[in-house]
Amino acid sequence: MEKVRFGIVGLGNMGTTHAKNVYAGKVPKMELAGICDIAEGRRKYAKEHFPEVPVFEDAKEMFASGLLDAVIIATPHYDHPPLAIAAFEAGLNVITEKPAGVYTAQVLEMNAAAEKSGKLFGIMYNQRTNPVYRKLRQMIQSGQLGGIKRINWIITDWYRPQAYHDSCTWRSTWKTEGGGALINQNPHQLDLWQWLFGMPKRIMSHVSFGKYYDIEVEDDVTAFMEYENGTTGVYITATGEAPGTNRLEISCDMGCVVVENNKISFKRNVESEREFNAHNTEIFGRPECWDCIVPAETDGGPQHIGILKDFTKALLTGSELLAPGYEGIKGLTISNAIHYSAWTGGWADLEHFPHDDFKRILDEKIANSTVVKKEIQRTADTDNTY
Structure with missing residues (x-):
């Protein structure tokens, strides 16, 4: 793998920030390869602002498209674990936005799915x-x-x-x-x-x-x-x-x-x-x-871009993650x-x-x-x- 094909689920405040950063080339060796949102207005926004990027309404359809190597889950909190689990099952590497979930029981399930998949698992702890x-x-x-x-x-x-x-x-x-x-x-x-x-x-x-x-x-x-x-x-x-x-x-x-x-x-x-x-x-x-x-x-450091760069480096070189997703439960x-x-x-x-x-x-x-x-x-x- 020479570059990471990156997808985003949820084009709200944070998802839009991540999309802009990746689309603008601020994360070397990562390209924006897919966007998913259930809201028609956000899909329209995606098509207007990221015209070369495929846009999906259904996350599982995007996961199964073959267009992605990794995905970030940037939806409301309850959806983080089930979407991450679905992505792992589809063979994708995953970053989840914070928090890892709403309650610990669902995050334990997510962590188990990540371990079973053997895929890279990160969390957007940009601080x-x-x-x-x-x-x-x-x-x-x-x-x-x-x-x-x-x-x-x-x-x-x-x-x-x-x-x-x-x-x-x-x-x-x-x-x-x-x-x-x-x-x-x-x-x-x-x-x-x-x-x-x-x-x-x-x-x-x-x-x-x-x-x-x-x-x-x-x-x-x-x-x-x-x-x-x-x-x-x-x-x-x-x-x-x-x-x-x-x-x-x-x-x-x-x-x-x-x-x-x-x-x-x-x-x-x-x-x-x-x-x-x-x-x-x-x-x-x-x-x-x-x-x-x-x-x-x-200066606060590289923040969100820094986590994306760190994730890309880990995926391409095998380096350790600064913010492993497993630690989200803590x-x-x-x-x-x-x-x-x-x-x-x-x-x-x-x-x-x-x-x-x-x-x-x-x-x-x-x-x-x-x-x-x-x-x-x-x-x-x-x-x-x-």
Whole structure:
């Protein structure tokens, strides 16, 4: 294989972004070879803007066409696993958009299908290409922070007005989206959380549903996480605050690291706090601390194009993926656990997560929903929204 023939299922906001990038040649050795959307208006758009590219109404027909080597699933969330499974069964390599799915049980099925197929499986976790987070991960894994005591991430700059929630029939309901801020805006950060710090042992959360908007799903979230080694974390997110905040703070043996405005600052102890405490005899003694700016590119990295380039390289050369699709279940498990804790009023155990019970409660919420949405489909430029 000298180039990757690439298809897109779902020509909404993100699918259109991917189509434009590939069609414009921004991903070397990848060509746009097929587009599928069930909406007549989006198929018309595809034919007008990508005239040489075959357009399909049925995904399975496109999968069986012989025109593709790989496909990205860029549909509403519930459809990610079944479409990915169908693509694997058709012998295609797959990238799924985030989130991996809505509930963990369906993602476990998708992962099993991927493994059975032997095909390459990726997920569009484009924030893993950001040099700031890559540098932070290297610092953690190399032991430069020492033991991590506490993690606080406040990310409330996801402001989404009512017009956003009303822009598509599938947005912001249990039946068609499967959640709100956690399942839509936050999958990248929940993935980064586990990519940086690993999976927590258990979660307790407080979640508000329709606090700021006329929606039935969550728009304000506070979650408390505990790790096996005693590390704790607090994750706060909302879509109803403007301008909002994005600040990640890590308290560790070697001081305090803050990621804000896509920059890393490090109040670095000259000596580990634990080592200092072991020999200090002064009542109000404290370690000497230096203010440091950690060097890292602040341009955000290649983002979506970077993931597509990485996937193409892996498919053509056998290199390892930066964002394997199998890892999508990790961030989703954190998301599901936050919901589950809020729904049940207790701790959610991530080591033994109750996949079936979560699905049962979600089904009850779908069955009891009274939301009726107008038939409307609006797409918008996604630049500067992630």
